[in-house]
Amino acid sequence: MPVPGFRSIRALKDRLIEDFGAEAFDFGDEIGEEQDAFGWNLRMTPYDFSISTNGGQLCSGIFDMQVSIVDASIDNGDVLFADMTTTEGVMALVSDLLPRQGN
Known part of the structure; x- marks a missing residue:
């Protein structure tokens, strides 16, 4: 039986793949x-995302999101973003952090 929040995170993952392609992510x-939370690495970047529905307590399409640096720099592990956001907020941040092609 699905737990509260499962459908919301599943819909977000599907939207990410639809808009950016599966090759942009390492979802594990x-x-x-x-599950009511999941995470991924944005490939070809040093960014890890963590998405939670706070145990299914958040409305569908609302997430507690954290983005951190994962590389060999002195900033490794530093949190760049930690706040509540919407599906559109997640999509905008991923778009901003993806490497630009052809520039």
Whole structure:
């Protein structure tokens, strides 16, 4: 039986893949119906994303998002963004952080 928040994170993952392509992300394992949070690495960048529905307590399409640096720099592990956001907010931040092609 799906837990609260599962459908919301599943819809976000599907939207990310639809808009940016699966090759832009390293999601790791599939999202199970018992999950209400997930994370990924934005490939070709030093950014890790963590998305939570706070145990399914947030409305659909609202997330507690954290973005951190994951590389060999002195800033490794530093949190760049930690706040509540919407699906559109997640999409905008991913778009801003993706490397530009052809420039």
